[in-house]
Amino acid sequence: MSLSSSPAVETASLRSEVDAHHDAWFRRTLKACALLVLAALLGAALSTLWGGREVLFGHGLHFITSTAWNPAANDYGALAPIFGTLVTSLIALILAVPTSFGIALFLTEIAPAWLRGPVSAAIELLASIPSIIYGMWGLFVFVPFMAHIEPALGNTLGRIPLIGKLFDGPPIGLGILTAGIVLAVMILPFMCAVMREVFSTVPARLKESSHALGATTWEVMCDIVLPYTRSAVIGGIFLGLGRALGETMAVTFVLGNAYSVTTSLLMPGTSISSSIANEFNEAVGLHRSALIALGFQLFVVTFAVLLIARLMLHRLARLEGN
Amino acid sequence: MVVAIYTHRRIVNLLALILSGCATLLGLLFLAWILWTTLQHGLAALDIKLFTKVTVQGAEGGLANAIVGSLVMDTIALVIATPIGIAAGTFLAEYAHRSKLGAIIRFLNDILLSAPSIVLGLFVYAIVVLPMSNLTHGVVSFSGIAGAIALALIGLPVIVRTTDEMLQLVPASLREAALSLGIPQWKLTTQVLMRAAVSGIATGVLLALARLAGETAPLLFTAFGNNFMATNPLDKMESLPVAIYQYTNDPNPALHAMAWAGALLITLFVLALSLFARWYLHRHRSAHD
Numbered sequence: 001m002s003l004s005s006s007p008a009v010e011t012a013s014l015r016s017e018v019d020a021h022h023d024a025w026f027r028r029t030l031k032a033c034a035l036l037v038l039a040a041l042l043g044a045a046l047s048t049l050w051g052g053r054e055v056l057f058g059h060g061l062h063f064i065t066s067t068a069w070n071p072a073a074n075d076y077g078a079l080a081p082i083f084g085t086l087v088t089s090l091i092a093l094i095l096a097v098p099t100s101f102g103i104a105l106f107l108t109e110i111a112p113a114w115l116r117g118p119v120s121a122a123i124e125l126l127a128s129i130p131s132i133i134y135g136m137w138g139l140f141v142f143v144p145f146m147a148h149i150e151p152a153l154g155n156t157l158g159r160i161p162l163i164g165k166l167f168d169g170p171p172i173g174l175g176i177l178t179a180g181i182v183l184a185v186m187i188l189p190f191m192c193a194v195m196r197e198v199f200s201t202v203p204a205r206l207k208e209s210s211h212a213l214g215a216t217t218w219e220v221m222c223d224i225v226l227p228y229t230r231s232a233v234i235g236g237i238f239l240g241l242g243r244a245l246g247e248t249m250a251v252t253f254v255l256g257n258a259y260s261v262t263t264s265l266l267m268p269g270t271s272i273s274s275s276i277a278n279e280f281n282e283a284v285g286l287h288r289s290a291l292i293a294l295g296f297q298l299f300v301v302t303f304a305v306l307l308i309a310r311l312m313l314h315r316l317a318r319l320e321g322n
Numbered sequence: 323m324v325v326a327i328y329t330h331r332r333i334v335n336l337l338a339l340i341l342s343g344c345a346t347l348l349g350l351l352f353l354a355w356i357l358w359t360t361l362q363h364g365l366a367a368l369d370i371k372l373f374t375k376v377t378v379q380g381a382e383g384g385l386a387n388a389i390v391g392s393l394v395m396d397t398i399a400l401v402i403a404t405p406i407g408i409a410a411g412t413f414l415a416e417y418a419h420r421s422k423l424g425a426i427i428r429f430l431n432d433i434l435l436s437a438p439s440i441v442l443g444l445f446v447y448a449i450v451v452l453p454m455s456n457l458t459h460g461v462v463s464f465s466g467i468a469g470a471i472a473l474a475l476i477g478l479p480v481i482v483r484t485t486d487e488m489l490q491l492v493p494a495s496l497r498e499a500a501l502s503l504g505i506p507q508w509k510l511t512t513q514v515l516m517r518a519a520v521s522g523i524a525t526g527v528l529l530a531l532a533r534l535a536g537e538t539a540p541l542l543f544t545a546f547g548n549n550f551m552a553t554n555p556l557d558k559m560e561s562l563p564v565a566i567y568q569y570t571n572d573p574n575p576a577l578h579a580m581a582w583a584g585a586l587l588i589t590l591f592v593l594a595l596s597l598f599a600r601w602y603l604h605r606h607r608s609a610h611d
Binding site: 019020022023026027029030031033035036037040041043044051098099100101102103106107110111119121122123124126128129130131134135136137140141188189192217218219242247248249253273276280281292295298299306307310 | 331332334335338339341342343344345346348349350352353355356357359360363405406407409410412413414416417418426427429430431432433434436437438439440441442444445448449475478479482506507508511532533535536537538539542543546563566567570571578581582585588589592593596597600
């Protein structure tokens with residue numbers, strides 16, 4: 001009697017065949033779901049490219065270089081929103097990078113152990129507050145506050161040649177500077193979380209040996225911790241930048257919604273995301289196409305920034321052999 | 323000379339440490355400031371009318387339709403995102419742990435996690451709102467279901483990522499023990515690994531809910547908004563964040579109180595969810611170490 005004809009072996013081999021069949025289907029289903037993530041990103045890029053094609057290809061370079069945004073004449077130049085997005089994000093970075101570095105330094109090196117948990121949890125809470133709340137708080141609380149501060153800014157920083165131009169404008173509280181500050185508060189927890197995490201991966205041996213050689217905490221931070229974690233810190237900063245570029249609700253209320261490119265940070269402006277949020281539902285035809293084209297540009301730029309961020313973060317992980 | 327250098331270094335160090343303490347205080351100050359104003363204005367505006375009356379354009383109403391709309395859309399979004407997210411996360415952890423495709427998807431999922439939500443709104447407008455409007459000749463255009471799909475896209479990467487991480491935390495010995503008994507891979511995954519990681523995965527779903535419940539931008543051109551009570555997901559649907567947006571945009575200051583009340587509700591909900599999820603995740607993680 002051959003082995004294959006034994007009923008027990010037959011059911012076993014049948015069962016393993018059925019199992020293999022189920023396994024293959026299970027695997028395919030899971031893979032399809034995972035590919036949906038790819039499809040979502042690709043779809044977002046392609047659908048905005050398609051929706052904005054009339055303006056992207058019809059207007060050509062004019063769309064990026066012109067400041068005219070005139071739905072009545074069907075003439076669209078996106079320089080003002082692009083300018084607003086870049087400048088507000090830049091202000092946010094300038095303010096948030098040193099602050100989050102300071103917080104990460106405090107949490108990893110200075111704070112006593114019992115304080116670290118609560119404080120880092122509180123900073124992370126800033127990240128879970130919905131962006132619409134930032135926007136509301138910005139408009140009703142922070143804008144009036146800035147209106148008090150801005151005359152003082154104009155009288156001090158505004159007097160300095162060159163830099164003075166930046167603070168030369170109506171002190172109404174609304175504007176690019178205010179939007180930049182609100183954005184800074186928003187992206188702070190993201191950058192801080194990355195920095196805190198990577199700072200704590202620095203081997204204690206390295207820090208202890210430099211302390212033993214007489215280095216101060218600050219010197220250990222600058223000469224040991226920062227060089228060791230540099231790529232991840234840059235990645236964290238880019239992660240924050242990506243957030244700042246794409247943020248909508250936090251800036252829409254406080255920007256003032258004006259299509260202008262100015263040297264003054266106190267002037268109202270607009271950004272890509274707030275232009276889309278404000279106008280999309282009333283826009284038809286070419287106007288709508290122009291807004292979708294703006295969305296495409298925003299997507300491409302944030303994708304590139306986030307790509308760099310993730311690559312930089314990956315580098316440190318590889319360095320550690322993860 | 324040596325003493326002078328040493329003093330200089332100590333002063334620099336002290337200054338840096340003081341500044342970093344100030345930075346921390348500044349961060350905490352902003353958190354307290356935002357939470358305090360939301361609580362203060364929100365509590366003052368809290369009223370039973372909020373839960374019984376619907377929103378009114380340009381006049382004081384309630385938030386009943388916005389609360390119902392948010393609940394409906396958040397639920398549908400989770401119903402869509404949870405199975406897909408868990409399946410995708412399982413694929414990454416169990417089938418593509420070391421493969422190139424797995425690395426690419428994991429990488430792009432992290433990008434989707436911080437992609438601008440307004441562009442995802444435009445995407446859903448193009449693939450759901452426009453085709454539906456064309457198919458039904460404009461009867462159905464903006465709809466709760468479109469809003470829910472947009473929200474699902476925002477919650478999805480959160481679920482994918484936590485599922486992936488949680489499954490990787492399951493000890494390899496558990497896998498090997500099950501496989502040595504001759505169990506097929508799909509049974510191993512669904513009946514052994516999922517069970518071991520279920521609390522972590524559930525936390526991921528809660529984090530996703532916390533993330534998508536506060537989103538406004540992707541709802542503007544998908545669910546649109548509606549001043550009537552709508553429970554049919556094919557109708558235009560109001561939501562708490564969009565109601566806050568409209569009330570805030572209104573020049574009438576009396577309506578700003580309504581916006582604050584909505585802000586209080588959504589903030590309490592989101593913060594409670596994410597605090598609970600983080601606490602739970604933390605406990606879970608330390609139990610594994």
